Amino acid sequence: MAPILTNSNQPVVTERSPYTENGTVCVKNPHLDSLDEDVLYHFGLGTKTHNLPQMFGDVKFVCVGGSSKRMKAFAQFIQEELNLKDGRREVENICAGADRYSMYKTGPVLSISHGMGIPSISIMLHELIKLLHHARCRNVTIIRIGTSGGVGIEPGTVVITDTAVDSFFRPQFEQVVLGKVIIRSTKLDKELAKELINCSKMDPEIPAITGNTMCTYDFYEGQGRLDGAFCTFSTEEKLEYLTEAYTNGVRNIEMESTVFAAMCHLCGLKAAVVCVALINRFESDQITIPYEKLMQFEQRPQHLVSRYIKKCLGL
Template identity: 65%
Template sequence: MSCSRPVCVQNPHLDALTDDILYHFSLGTGTHDLPAMFGDVKFVFVGGSSSRMKLFIEYIAAELGMEDPKSEYPNICAGTDRYVMYKVGPVLSVSHGMGIPSLAIMLHELIKLLHHARCTDVTIFRIGTSGGIGLEPGTVVVTKQPLDDTFKPKFEQVILGKTVARDTDLDQSLAEELLQCGKELNQFETVIGNTMCTLDFYEGQARLDGAFCSYTEKDKQEYLRKVKEAGICNIEMESTVFAAMCKMSGLRAAVVCVTLLDRLKGDQLTSSHEVLVSYQQRPQILVGYYIKKQLKAKAAGN
C-alpha cells in the first residue's frame, strides 16, 4: 500500500506564526478554515491569465459533470486584485500573472495553502502559451526539462546577497502520461521537449521588435539555432521557478504550453484572434482528458 504524498514546506519559522496570512490571496489560517475549503484538492492548475483560468474552471466543471448552471464560480481571492482562484470538486484553478517574480510569489502562498489544508497526492500543472522553436503554431509542448536562457537546468535566485541555484526537474512519468493522452486524443500535435525560461519577452527572447535591440537578425538566428540544438521546443517565462519550487515541496508537476508561432520564422503574432483562442484551448483539452482518465481509473480501482 503506497503512502500518501503531503505538500511540504521547508521553513521552520512558520511554526511560530499564530496566523499565517496569505496576503496576495486574501486568505489566512486564522480567518479561513483551509482544510474544509481545500482539503480535497488533488489537481491544481496555474496559468498567467485571470480570465483564462476562469474559463478553465468552467471547462473542467463541464468535462467532469460538475457544472452548476446557477453557479458563477466565485473567485475565492475576491479580496485582492493580484490573483484569482476557482475551485470545482478536487480541481483548483489559480492565475499567476506574467513572469518568474509573479509566479514565485503566488506559488509560495499556494504551497503554504495546500500544506495548511493538509492536502495529499496533489498534482500541479502550469498551462499556458509559448513561442515555438521549429514547430507549427498550435503544437502542444509537454516540458521535459526547463532550462534557463543559458541552457542550464537551473533556477538561480539571489538570497541574502548570494546566488542560490536549484534544480528544475519535473516528473518524467507524468510528462509521458500526458504525451500518451495527446496521442489518444489525436486532435492536435503533442510533443515532449525542453522549454527555455527567460526573464523577458523581448530582448530576453531574441526578438527584434522591442523598444530596444542591440543585435542583428543574423545574431538572433545564430542564438535560436543554439536554442534548437539544446533540444528546446518552446520559450516562455515561468517554467524554471515553477519546476524548482514544486520539486522542493514534493508536488508532482508538469508544464503544458501551446505554441502560438514559430520563432524561427518571426517575432509577432500574425494569426487571427479566433485561431489564437482555439490554440489556447488545447492545453486545457489535454489536461482535462488526463483528469478524466485519472478519476475514471480511481473509480474503477475502488
C-alpha cells in the same frame, strides 16, 4: 562536490527535493510554526480567517496559468467536463477580496492565475504551497498550462516540457537570497509527462510533443525578439541563438517554467508544464494569427489536461 563560486566569491548553494513518502506538500520554513496566523496576503486568505482544510482539503489537481480570464475559462470548462455545475451559472473567484490573482475551485481541481514572469508566479507559488500544506492536501498534481513561442515547431503544437532550462540551456533556476546565489534543480516529473503525451495521442486535434522549455526574464530582448523598444543584436545573431537553443533540445520559450519546476520539486509536488506554441520564432517575432485561431490554440492545453484529469478520476 566543491561549491561553485560567484563573482563575489560567495558559494552557490544547491538543493535537492525532499519528496515525502505520505504525499503531503512539504514546506521548508521553521519560522512558520511560530506564527500566530499565516496570512496568505495575495490570495486574501489566512489560517485564522478561513478553514483551509475544509475549503481545500480535497484538492488533488492544481492548474495554473498566466491569465485570470483564461484560468476562469478553464475552471468553467472543467466544471462541465466533470459534471459539477449543479445549476450554477459560473464559478466564483475565491480571491475576489484581493486584486493580484484569481482562484477557482471545481471539485478536486483548483484553477489559479499567476500573472506573467518569474517574480509573479514565484509569489503565487509560495502562497499556494503554504495553502496546500495548511489544508493538509495529499498527492497533489500541479500543471502549468499556457502559451509560448515555438522554436522550430508549427504554431498550435503543444509542448509538454521534458526539462525547464534557463537562457544558457542549463536545467537550473538561480535566485539571490541574502546576497548569495541559490541554484535549484528544475526537475519535472517524467512519468507525468509521459501520461500527458499518451493522453494527447487520444485526440488527433491536439498535436503534442515533448521538449525542453527555455525560461527567460523578459519577453523581448531576453527572448531574442527584434521588435522591442530596444535591440542590440542583428537578425543573424538572433537566428544563431535560436539554432543553438534548438540544438540543445529547446522547443519553446516562456517566462515561468524554471521557477515553477524548482519550487514544485523542492516541496514534493508532482508537476508538469503544458504550453501551446503560438508562433515559430524562426519565422516571426509577433503574434499575428486571427483571434479565432488564437482561442483554438489556447484551448489545446486545457483540453489535454482535462483529459488527463478525467482519466485519473476514472471518468
